[in-house]
Amino acid sequence: MTRMPVLSVAAVEAAADLVRRCTGLAFSGPRHSALRSGLVKAMQRAGATDPGGYMTALAEDPTLLDDLVAELTVGETYFFRDTDQFSLIRDEILPAMVARRARPLRIWSAGCATGEEPYTLAILVREHGGARDAHILGTDLSTGALARAWRASYGRWSLRGVPDRVVSAYFERVGDRFELIPSLRAAVEFRYLNLVEDSYPSLATGVCGMDLILCRNVLIYFDNEAILRVARRLLDSLSDDGWLLLGAADPPLGDIVPCQVVVTRAGLAYRRSAGRSVSLPSAWRSGGPEARHEFPFRPVEAASDGSAANEPQVPRRRGIRVPELTPRPRQSAPTPPAASEAETGGVPQDATEVVRRYREGDYAGAAELARRLVPRDGGDAGVWILLVRALANRGDLVEAGRACAAALDRHRASAELTYLHAVLLGEAGRDAEAAEAARRALYLDRRLVVAHLALGGALARLGDRDGAGRAFRNAERLLEAVPPREIVPAADGEPAGRLAEIARVQRALLSEERA
Numbered sequence: 001m002t003r004m005p006v007l008s009v010a011a012v013e014a015a016a017d018l019v020r021r022c023t024g025l026a027f028s029g030p031r032h033s034a035l036r037s038g039l040v041k042a043m044q045r046a047g048a049t050d051p052g053g054y055m056t057a058l059a060e061d062p063t064l065l066d067d068l069v070a071e072l073t074v075g076e077t078y079f080f081r082d083t084d085q086f087s088l089i090r091d092e093i094l095p096a097m098v099a100r101r102a103r104p105l106r107i108w109s110a111g112c113a114t115g116e117e118p119y120t121l122a123i124l125v126r127e128h129g130g131a132r133d134a135h136i137l138g139t140d141l142s143t144g145a146l147a148r149a150w151r152a153s154y155g156r157w158s159l160r161g162v163p164d165r166v167v168s169a170y171f172e173r174v175g176d177r178f179e180l181i182p183s184l185r186a187a188v189e190f191r192y193l194n195l196v197e198d199s200y201p202s203l204a205t206g207v208c209g210m211d212l213i214l215c216r217n218v219l220i221y222f223d224n225e226a227i228l229r230v231a232r233r234l235l236d237s238l239s240d241d242g243w244l245l246l247g248a249a250d251p252p253l254g255d256i257v258p259c260q261v262v263v264t265r266a267g268l269a270y271r272r273s274a275g276r277s278v279s280l281p282s283a284w285r286s287g288g289p290e291a292r293h294e295f296p297f298r299p300v301e302a303a304s305d306g307s308a309a310n311e312p313q314v315p316r317r318r319g320i321r322v323p324e325l326t327p328r329p330r331q332s333a334p335t336p337p338a339a340s341e342a343e344t345g346g347v348p349q350d351a352t353e354v355v356r357r358y359r360e361g362d363y364a365g366a367a368e369l370a371r372r373l374v375p376r377d378g379g380d381a382g383v384w385i386l387l388v389r390a391l392a393n394r395g396d397l398v399e400a401g402r403a404c405a406a407a408l409d410r411h412r413a414s415a416e417l418t419y420l421h422a423v424l425l426g427e428a429g430r431d432a433e434a435a436e437a438a439r440r441a442l443y444l445d446r447r448l449v450v451a452h453l454a455l456g457g458a459l460a461r462l463g464d465r466d467g468a469g470r471a472f473r474n475a476e477r478l479l480e481a482v483p484p485r486e487i488v489p490a491a492d493g494e495p496a497g498r499l500a501e502i503a504r505v506q507r508a509l510l511s512e513e514r515a
């Protein structure tokens with residue numbers, strides 16, 4: 001270990017600013033001293049003594065940033081944390097969803113830390129027979145936490161309060177460790193995802209059309225601007241009737257983004273605003289939540305002021321400053337025009353409005369327009385691609401699948417449509433077919449990075465670790481030749497650097513020895 005680096009106030013401020021921009025994490029009050037000591041430890045591990053040089057390296061090397069973030073984030077979590085919320089999910093949300101869905105449920109634990117939260121969801125799904133084949137995704141920024149989540153070996157402390165029956169049904173005791181049984185480990189997929197980046201909703205990151213999102217005890221560490229941005233994207237990643245649950249200490253969202261706020265017996269829950277993307281700002285401009293939702297759950301306790309217990313409660317305004325009043329376009333534009341140019345020689349003029357709406361995140365509008373355009377246009381592949389992506393991004397994966405099949409009838413040789421087909425099959429849990437479709441896409445275009453990633457994901461879920469590792473490595477090799485900020489074709493606006501990071505983390509997870 002190198003000698004202790006000396007940090008000026010300015011150096012700590014510069015680091016705080018960089019970390020805030022990259023991760024949304026804010027450091028005020030007592031957390032400021034945690035930043036200083038975390039910074040010192042991370043610099044020592046990196047062998048750095050000069051703060052300026054370290055900061056430059058930090059901005060360029062994701063592994064260094066990762067190491068610092070691991071030092072600065074609180075990964076505190078345990079199984080069945082907040083039992084009220086989990087009983088709400090078990091008793092109300094899951095049964096209602098299962099009754100309405102003909103497809104597997106899609107559940108996302110955003111900021112899953114070491115995996116206790118998504119595995120708790122997997123246990124609930126397992127116990128609720130009807131929802132056995134749910135697709136459960138756990139994502140986090142910390143690759144160290146993801147590696148531990150993937151290993152699924154826990155100490156007693158992670159299981160505090162969990163009934164013995166549950167422990168003996170789902171864990172095997174090995175020395176002083178509790179290892180989750182393989183079938184439950186296989187029920188959760190872990191991926192790297194930085195919530196403050198604009199990589200979702202998107203098929204490319206597999207985050208869209210979620211029926212239930214848990215993002216608990218994550219926003220609490222963010223600054224106001226990051227809270228706003230992340231809240232919008234979380235809501236945009238829901239299916240039309242999906243649910244977003246935050247932790248009890250997280251900021252209430254009703255006053256800062258348009259959404260439906262539901263008061264449940266386990267606290268506030270959120271749903272998309274009816275009929276349109278929450279990225280649109282009109283309701284927000286008029287201030288406050290746009291609608292209050294029907295009250296599907298058991299009555300909340302009567303309020304102390306005697307107001308009717310069954311009335312949905314308007315959450316109190318909390319001192320969150322709304323930092324901007326105009327919608328922010330996605331930082332990196334999605335690729336449809338470029339992808340279409342590659343395949344069709346350019347998006348037809350009529351499609352520019354579809355592209356505009358898509359870029360603004362108005363996926364419902366983009367899908368509606370694209371649908372009208374497709375038959376008139378005779379089926380330009382670029383417009384079909386926009387249609388499929390817009391439907392998927394607004395959460396309608398079944399319709400996206402139908403549109404993709406119709407598009408492929410007309411454009412058998414389109415590598416991008418074949419890749420989208422692979423992703424949609426994977427999202428539907430049809431992994432063997434997804435792998436086959438991804439291979440077909442690669443046969444059409446060996447250099448299609450996203451198809452390598454889709455193949456890797458499908459093979460990993462099928463348990464073919466070697467095959468998955470090769471696929472992720474192939475993606476990494478192709479990406480090495482591309483400048484990190486360059487937008488990758490067919491990747492829905494993802495830059496090469498971010499995809500390389502995803503491939504790297506996925507490969508690292510595969511090489512982790514599972515318990």
Ligand SMILES: C[S@@+](CC[C@H](N)C(=O)[O-])C[C@H]1O[C@@H](n2cnc3c(N)ncnc32)[C@H](O)[C@@H]1O
Nearest residue numbers: 023073074076077111113141142194195216217
């Ligand atoms: C306190 S843990 C919450 C774990 C779990 N959700 C729970 O409530 O038990 C917070 C997690 O958020 C993750 N996190 C912080 N910033 C993030 C970001 N920008 N993107 C993704 N994850 C982030 C941290 O790495 C950490 O694992």
